[in-house]
Amino acid sequence: MVHRIWIKNLGLAVQAADGANLLDILRHEGLAPEAPCGGRGSCKKCAVAVDGIEQLACRTTVKGDMTVVLPEKSGRASVLVSGCGVSSEMDPICPGYLLAFDIGTTTIVCYLLDENGTELAAAGMLNPQAPFGADVISRIQHALSGTMERLTSCIRGGLEELTIQVCRKAGIPADQIGVVSVVGNPCMQQLFLGILPQNLASVPFAPVITMSSVCPAKDVLPLWENALLLTVPDISGYVGADTVGCVLATRMYEDERLTLMVDIGTNGEMVLGNRDRMVACSTAAGPALEGAGIKFGMHGAPGAIDHVRLSGGALHVSVIGDEPAKGICGSGLIDAIAHLLELGLVDMRGRLAASSDHIDGERVVRLTDTIYITQNDIREVQMAKGAIAAGITLMANQLGTPVSEIDRVLLAGAFGSFLQPESVCRIGLLPPVLLGKIQAVGNAAGSGAKLAACNRREFARTDELVKKIQFLELASLPDFRHKFAMNMRF
Amino acid sequence: MSNLDEAKLLTLAEELRREGCSRLELVDMLLVGMRLIGLRYESGEYFIADLIMSGIIFRSVLGLTEAEGISVLSKGRSALHTDILIGTVEGDIHDIGKDIFSSMLLANEMDIIDLGVDVSPEKFVEGIKKYHASIVVMEGTMVFAAESMRRSIQAIERAGLRGQVRILLGGSGIYQEAAHQAGADGYSSDFVSGVALCKRWLEQAGDANG
Numbered sequence: 286m287v288h289r290i291w292i293k294n295l296g297l298a299v300q301a302a303d304g305a306n307l308l309d310i311l312r313h314e315g316l317a318p319e320a321p322c323g324g325r326g327s328c329k330k331c332a333v334a335v336d337g338i339e340q341l342a343c344r345t346t347v348k349g350d351m352t353v354v355l356p357e358k359s360g361r362a363s364v365l366v367s368g369c370g371v372s373s374e375m376d377p378i379c380p381g382y383l384l385a386f387d388i389g390t391t392t393i394v395c396y397l398l399d400e401n402g403t404e405l406a407a408a409g410m411l412n413p414q415a416p417f418g419a420d421v422i423s424r425i426q427h428a429l430s431g432t433m434e435r436l437t438s439c440i441r442g443g444l445e446e447l448t449i450q451v452c453r454k455a456g457i458p459a460d461q462i463g464v465v466s467v468v469g470n471p472c473m474q475q476l477f478l479g480i481l482p483q484n485l486a487s488v489p490f491a492p493v494i495t496m497s498s499v500c501p502a503k504d505v506l507p508l509w510e511n512a513l514l515l516t517v518p519d520i521s522g523y524v525g526a527d528t529v530g531c532v533l534a535t536r537m538y539e540d541e542r543l544t545l546m547v548d549i550g551t552n553g554e555m556v557l558g559n560r561d562r563m564v565a566c567s568t569a570a571g572p573a574l575e576g577a578g579i580k581f582g583m584h585g586a587p588g589a590i591d592h593v594r595l596s597g598g599a600l601h602v603s604v605i606g607d608e609p610a611k612g613i614c615g616s617g618l619i620d621a622i623a624h625l626l627e628l629g630l631v632d633m634r635g636r637l638a639a640s641s642d643h644i645d646g647e648r649v650v651r652l653t654d655t656i657y658i659t660q661n662d663i664r665e666v667q668m669a670k671g672a673i674a675a676g677i678t679l680m681a682n683q684l685g686t687p688v689s690e691i692d693r694v695l696l697a698g699a700f701g702s703f704l705q706p707e708s709v710c711r712i713g714l715l716p717p718v719l720l721g722k723i724q725a726v727g728n729a730a731g732s733g734a735k736l737a738a739c740n741r742r743e744f745a746r747t748d749e750l751v752k753k754i755q756f757l758e759l760a761s762l763p764d765f766r767h768k769f770a771m772n773m774r775f
Numbered sequence: 776m777s778n779l780d781e782a783k784l785l786t787l788a789e790e791l792r793r794e795g796c797s798r799l800e801l802v803d804m805l806l807v808g809m810r811l812i813g814l815r816y817e818s819g820e821y822f823i824a825d826l827i828m829s830g831i832i833f834r835s836v837l838g839l840t841e842a843e844g845i846s847v848l849s850k851g852r853s854a855l856h857t858d859i860l861i862g863t864v865e866g867d868i869h870d871i872g873k874d875i876f877s878s879m880l881l882a883n884e885m886d887i888i889d890l891g892v893d894v895s896p897e898k899f900v901e902g903i904k905k906y907h908a909s910i911v912v913m914e915g916t917m918v919f920a921a922e923s924m925r926r927s928i929q930a931i932e933r934a935g936l937r938g939q940v941r942i943l944l945g946g947s948g949i950y951q952e953a954a955h956q957a958g959a960d961g962y963s964s965d966f967v968s969g970v971a972l973c974k975r976w977l978e979q980a981g982d983a984n985g
Contacts, residue, residue: 325950327950422917429919486866486917486919487865487866487867487917487919487923488866488867488868488893634820634821634822634824634825635822635824636819636820636822648819660819664822664823667822667824668823671824758868760868760869760870761868766827766831766870766871766874767827767828767831769824769827769871770823770824770825770827770828770831771824771828773822773823773824774824
């Protein structure tokens with residue numbers, strides 16, 4: 286039996302089989318709201334109105350005709366496109382315009398360069414796979430349960446849309462693009478290339494793309510009909526070509542200073558080292574810092590509280606886009622917790638003071654009339670920062686050097702550009718001893734992709750880097766849990 | 776113990792041992808602290824970090840190590856009979872959740888055999904035969920865990936042991952529906968309810984045995 290679903294606010298009707306899951310139907314039509322938990326019913330973020338009653342799309346079974354109202358799209362996230370400004374002499378693998386992509390779990394960024402390496406246009410978008418979950422694990426789960434092709438066409442569709450956008454902005458036809466260079470985390474790269482991420486689902490999480498490769502780009506996307514596609518290799522199953530791009534662009538591999546590069550995206554990847562030796566690790570730290578699992582969590586989009594100040598003993602918020610606060614993004618959350626620690630309202634174990642307000646039986650701190658931080662939000666941040674800080678300590682151990690000997694910290698990625706170093710060190714996401722050495726470097730992964738497009742030797746260098754960087758599997762280190770537990774405290 | 780002061784505890788334990796305190800008495804004392812920690816965790820005062828620390832301290836005071844991937848966390852009633860067999864399933868190496876859960880079960884006076892991580896379906900089967908466990912707890916953090924759990928449960932069925940054990944699934948790699956589909960008896964998304972469920976099952980098993 287087939288039912289009709291009338292999507293009222295879009296003026297659109299779709300058909301669904303009896304017993305179908307509403308979120309699946311909406312995903313199929315490309316209309317689904319974001320579902321950070323991947324459709325398990327735990328994140329409560331895919332709410333839609335069904336026949337006037339608000340309910341979760343992922344928990345709704347189609348049993349008859351229904352009228353659905355989708356939530357208003359929550360403004361486009363501000364996607365960081367500015368790179369870290371390194372340049373290279375031009376020696377591309379093929380003549381023509383150059384395209385460089387960084388495929389993140391949450392966002393995709395695209396740059397169009399001319400034959401001199403000058404940026405003509407840049408564009409970014411939220412990863413269209415968002416309805417399949419906020420993190421790579423949910424995406425892998427969906428891919429392995431038979432929706433691989435949908436995830437692949439979804440991501441290719443995103444890259445196609447961005448290509449059209451930048452070409453239109455620059456006024457050039459897409460068939461004059463000669464090189465397309467792509468970095469991303471291993472999961473995104475594999476989904477983009479159509480390689481089933483089976484390897485990422487169980488130990489030893491071995492990477493599949495272990496060497497750089499070149500192929501006709503039109504095999505992946507017909508729009509790139511005259512280009513070569515450059516694929517940058519991965520370091521491990523969870524430290525990918527995007528991290529290689531960061532190392533390439535920051536030039537940390539040829540610097541004598543001991544550099545800590547931290548790319549906090551949906552996952553947190555880190556590299557510590559200098560020209561002699563480098564180690565890398567990854568932590569599943571990001572989703573909380575990007576708003577997943579946080580009561581009023583959201584991306585850094587208009588309406589998000591991005592910073593919190595403390596003055597006169599009270600918290601004051603600033604909101605992106607000067608509009609009423611709709612939620613809070615990672616940087617705001619970190620600021621707020623740093624100040625709550627200063628005020629003594631959160632103890633070293635992360636417990637909110639008994640004198641806090643209570644909502645639904647949970648201790649909370651109000652930031653505005655409608656937006657508050659819950660005890661559970663603080664717990665989520667503790668786990669994220671505990672993993673990152675533990676990773677830093679263990680990488681330093683591996684190199685046999687104390688954390689205080691680190692000469693500089695480079696924060697890559699959109700999130701890194703929003704953060705206040707004082708707050709980051711106050712909550713212990715980064716070791717306090719490194720305050721004063723922290724510098725944001727923008728979308729370094731994207732800059733790495735550009736370098737690989739501009740110069741064939743830079744592209745070849747990615748193979749050397751992958752060989753040189755030693756991967757550290759944190760979960761297998763006997764000391765990890767101790768460091769993780771210690772670093773969860775404030 | 777309940778204040779999680781590792782250095783102080785180690786010194787104290789050493790003194791007690793010199794004074795002729797038996798290992799069993801020491802375990803009893805530590806368990807009092809572990810129970811308090813469990814209660815503080817339930818009330819929200821303590822956090823996972825504190826549970827992890829309590830497990831580390833417990834092991835270090837007793838000088839326990841994970842020998843050959845199997846550690847016996849028990850008061851030593853009998854080497855060949857245990858209440859609960861626990862392990863992180865094949866393909867997964869995350870042990871933090873498993874170890875916290877083990878500590879909490881122990882604090883609630885249940886005997887445990889810990890099979891370690893990346894435990895194959897065959898090892899679960901062997902473990903049940905060898906230790907006559909009445910509950911099997913399978914943990915998994917990774918995406919692949921649900922499938923691995925299903926295979927382990929099938930292996931237990933094929934070995935004709937399914938009727939002897941109750942199977943509890945936990946960890947962030949699994950959720951209610953998947954646990955049901957995998958053929959488990961129970962699923963738990965948090966430590967506290969998981970411990971309560973194990974307790975109830977053991978009581979039921981005890982009643983049935985007379």
